[in-house]
Amino acid sequence: MSRVTEVSIGLATCGIAAGAAEVHSRLVSSLAGHGLPVKVKRVGCVGMCYNEPLVDVLSEDGTHHTYGHVTVKDVARIVSEHLVAGKPVEDLLAPEDGFFSRQVRIVLENCGLIDPESLDEYRARGGYEGLKRSLFEMTPSQVIDEIKASGLRGRGGAGFLTATKWGFAARETSPEKFVVCNGDEGDPGAFMDRSVLEGDPHRVLEGMAIAAYAIGADHGYAYVRAEYPLAIERLEKAIVAAREAGLLGEHILGSSFSFDVVIKAGAGAFVCGEETALIASIEGRRGMPRRRPPYPTTAGLWGKPTVINNVETLANVPWIVRQGAAAFARYGTERSKGTKVFALAGKVNHSGLVEIPMGMTIREIVFDVGGGTRDGKAFKAVQIGGPSGGCIPASLADVPVDYESLTQTGAIMGSGGLIVLDEETCMVDVARFFLDFIQKESCGKCTFCRIGTKRMLESLTRICAGEAGTNELDRLIDLSRKVKRHSLCGLGQTAPNPVLTTSRFFPD
Amino acid sequence: MPESTLQAGTIDELLRPFPPSPASVIPLLQQVQTRYGYLAPENLARVAEYTHAPRSRVYGVATFYSQFRLSKPGKHVVRVCQGTACHVLGAEKILDELKEMLRIEEGETTADGEFTLEVVRCLGCCSLAPALMIDNETCGRLTRKRVGEVLASWRGKDRA
Numbered sequence A: 001m002s003r004v005t006e007v008s009i010g011l012a013t014c015g016i017a018a019g020a021a022e023v024h025s026r027l028v029s030s031l032a033g034h035g036l037p038v039k040v041k042r043v044g045c046v047g048m049c050y051n052e053p054l055v056d057v058l059s060e061d062g063t064h065h066t067y068g069h070v071t072v073k074d075v076a077r078i079v080s081e082h083l084v085a086g087k088p089v090e091d092l093l094a095p096e097d098g099f100f101s102r103q104v105r106i107v108l109e110n111c112g113l114i115d116p117e118s119l120d121e122y123r124a125r126g127g128y129e130g131l132k133r134s135l136f137e138m139t140p141s142q143v144i145d146e147i148k149a150s151g152l153r154g155r156g157g158a159g160f161l162t163a164t165k166w167g168f169a170a171r172e173t174s175p176e177k178f179v180v181c182n183g184d185e186g187d188p189g190a191f192m193d194r195s196v197l198e199g200d201p202h203r204v205l206e207g208m209a210i211a212a213y214a215i216g217a218d219h220g221y222a223y224v225r226a227e228y229p230l231a232i233e234r235l236e237k238a239i240v241a242a243r244e245a246g247l248l249g250e251h252i253l254g255s256s257f258s259f260d261v262v263i264k265a266g267a268g269a270f271v272c273g274e275e276t277a278l279i280a281s282i283e284g285r286r287g288m289p290r291r292r293p294p295y296p297t298t299a300g301l302w303g304k305p306t307v308i309n310n311v312e313t314l315a316n317v318p319w320i321v322r323q324g325a326a327a328f329a330r331y332g333t334e335r336s337k338g339t340k341v342f343a344l345a346g347k348v349n350h351s352g353l354v355e356i357p358m359g360m361t362i363r364e365i366v367f368d369v370g371g372g373t374r375d376g377k378a379f380k381a382v383q384i385g386g387p388s389g390g391c392i393p394a395s396l397a398d399v400p401v402d403y404e405s406l407t408q409t410g411a412i413m414g415s416g417g418l419i420v421l422d423e424e425t426c427m428v429d430v431a432r433f434f435l436d437f438i439q440k441e442s443c444g445k446c447t448f449c450r451i452g453t454k455r456m457l458e459s460l461t462r463i464c465a466g467e468a469g470t471n472e473l474d475r476l477i478d479l480s481r482k483v484k485r486h487s488l489c490g491l492g493q494t495a496p497n498p499v500l501t502t503s504r505f506f507p508d
Numbered sequence B: 001m002p003e004s005t006l007q008a009g010t011i012d013e014l015l016r017p018f019p020p021s022p023a024s025v026i027p028l029l030q031q032v033q034t035r036y037g038y039l040a041p042e043n044l045a046r047v048a049e050y051t052h053a054p055r056s057r058v059y060g061v062a063t064f065y066s067q068f069r070l071s072k073p074g075k076h077v078v079r080v081c082q083g084t085a086c087h088v089l090g091a092e093k094i095l096d097e098l099k100e101m102l103r104i105e106e107g108e109t110t111a112d113g114e115f116t117l118e119v120v121r122c123l124g125c126c127s128l129a130p131a132l133m134i135d136n137e138t139c140g141r142l143t144r145k146r147v148g149e150v151l152a153s154w155r156g157k158d159r160a
């Protein structure tokens, strides 16, 4: 019998929403009652949200036992039978379902395993080694070359090559430059960035610091949406801890490089995820996009060169610098390297957070990782990419996850929201849902987006109600194409995607 | 109950940490709203004065972002998600049930001043859809029964 040394409880937003906070306090008081020298650790989300609340028990010999759907009532048994008597409570263990067997964890390597409020635990798993290596063994341009060799592309949706973006900003001679982390995560149905910020905040800070070193910036902003209070709190604590340890601030680790990060909380506007609107928001204005060029890498925040990267993009960076570009490029396809984190939700058994190598097919994600659809209902489609994306029908589910292949279907990779739909979901309803969303979130600056999406919604509503004239659908598709072509920013340019993909794959 | 307007003493305490420039408008409005629950007209004016931004711009910001409220909310704000994942798992029904239990429409406050009902697009808790947030606490896997329990447990509680 091996002694239990540590008990971890998932206390990310998803765990708390399932009741993990009550389980945690009961466990703490119960252990105190038994006088057991067991460490109780708060961790982020391991991704198995479908089994929350989760309690993981680690024994001296390194074995883990994971309990799922733990209730306050279960705590007494886990403590007396397992922690005291050393016998795992078989009937409460989460079933072994192969959830992790096909995943590759780069971005999520620490999520759910470490205490996100402990800098020591992050460092014990190689944290800040990438920054150290950058500062003391590499020049800024070597860092950019390393990222270039890795093939890393932006995970915020568009898939722009990260090294190219950094290269543009590095070229600028301005004495003041900025790095901005985009944690606005506006796609309703996505929670990858929240989980990373809540579960491994130092990784994002390290990624920002490496980016800053590469482009020559000394200030950074982390823009996090208002709906994520816990993410903001954990990131705030991480910043304080990093400053105290000399990993942020003046002369980082005794080098000549200085960099610091300030958090900006969003205020509830989808369009603020768009980079120029995000800049306006940080500057204290209404978050309205502006025409590009100039791109932010030339004239961004307060007119200074600015690199804006998504949370997940930045979370890949420390790993790449630490493990080398080749290790990263081993995963993925010809043009899409590494992994992608998806937030699996909707009518799927294993709803949660998964990280898979690029190139895996949608079907493999839904069935092999996601455990298939709920209640044995027939799989109909996935919605990918949120309001800018589209629906991929079951008939195309063998498409590999790769920027170009997904774009070919009319959807996009997007930021990682993946909603599984079954035979009971009405496809037109989903298209109308997104149009309604976009129409309310349109900032109103350009006419095609403001009025066009409104007319599209009216048209679709008439079609749903069976009140449409004979050529209503053709007119809707025509209008969709016009909105796509003439809108000012990505919001309007991609707004018709859900309608267009739906009409293409589900013409009836 | 919190004061509805900024007092001379508290305003300094709230504003002082921020540089008096227009870039501080959003964080300041967030501070004011966290403290008072909403943005009263005189407080908007005070933020404009402090940041040297025109009142129209401060008002424009306050109305552009959905987080800001211009009228006084109830003691607890219930934000029910109508995001994609929640939508396909019956969030509309949860919203209807909330309306029925609280006897208000979205955007309104109950007669006893306990709850204000708001709709949001995604709380990032999609894996436990349908979800809602009361003040700063998220609850997931909602059913009619669970919604009733959640409301009951918050009724009468002090604002967190």
Ligand SMILES: Cc1cc2nc3c(=O)[nH]c(=O)nc-3n(C[C@H](O)[C@H](O)[C@H](O)COP(=O)(O)O)c2cc1C
Residues within 6 Å of the ligand: A153, A154, A155, A156, A157, A158, A159, A160, A162, A182, A183, A184, A185, A186, A187, A270, A271, A272, A273, A274, A275, A276, A308, A309, A310, A311, A313, A314, A415, A489, A490, A491
């Ligand atoms: C309407 C709209 C919303 C967007 N929302 C987000 C978002 O929530 N998060 C994000 O990282 N990028 C978002 N983007 C993309 C950003 O403009 C930008 O391309 C991205 O942050 C760049 O980071 P990356 O290169 O690391 O992907 C959005 C774009 C548009 C047009």
Ligand code: FES
Residues within 6 Å of the ligand: A188, A189, A190, B081, B082, B083, B084, B085, B086, B087, B121, B122, B123, B124, B125, B126, B127, B129, B130, B131
């Ligand atoms: S869609 Fe409801 S929490 Fe994300």
